[in-house]
Amino acid sequence: MPNSSKSGAVNAEMASELQISEGSVRNIVKRKLKLRSYKLNKAHFLDERMKLQRRLASTRIHNSQNHRALLGKKGPAAQLVQRSLFPQSVMVWGGICATGKTPLVFIARNVKINANVYQNTILRAVLHPWAQQHFSENNSTDLISNMCCD
Incomplete structure (x- = not known):
């Protein structure tokens, strides 16, 4: 049976x-x-x-x-x-504005996000080049954070 x-x-x-x-x-x-x-x-x-x-x-x-x-x-x-109580997960960062969206950033597993990691892997590597290309007419230095772009 x-x-x-x-x-x-x-x-x-x-x-x-x-x-x-x-x-x-x-x-x-x-x-x-x-x-x-x-x-x-x-x-x-x-x-x-x-x-x-x-x-x-x-x-x-x-x-x-x-x-x-x-x-x-x-x-x-x-x-x-x-x-399963805690299935595998993924951490993703993305940005959206009225005229476009940033590329997705997939954060490696077991990486703690602190200020330095956030600035280096997201702001400097992805957001700043995208913002310069996307908002080229607004590229004044007073709009960009010194901590991000040094």
Whole structure:
């Protein structure tokens, strides 16, 4: 008998195919096949290295009220559903004005943004050249910060 997300639906489908009652199918599954319906457990998200060490069975959206699996006995073969509290993220900087937008700047992973990093990687490297090209008529020195352009 295949594992299913809803064992009751499988029992009803089998009962209609075999033209017997759902109770009979339930008794056969329980007594003769010795299978029980278990709720799927939640577990932490596993990366590729951890997946090699563990056997995963299901990656569907998890609803513990509805998703069950028919297993001989509960144990290490019980299916786990992955979850992740803090998925990978990316930090991006971009600027928009009425007449255009700056190129996107993707910040490297594990980089702390302080004044020096912000000035060097964003203001000097991206924003200042873009602003000079985009606002060439407004290139007076009193509009540009001394700290940024030294």
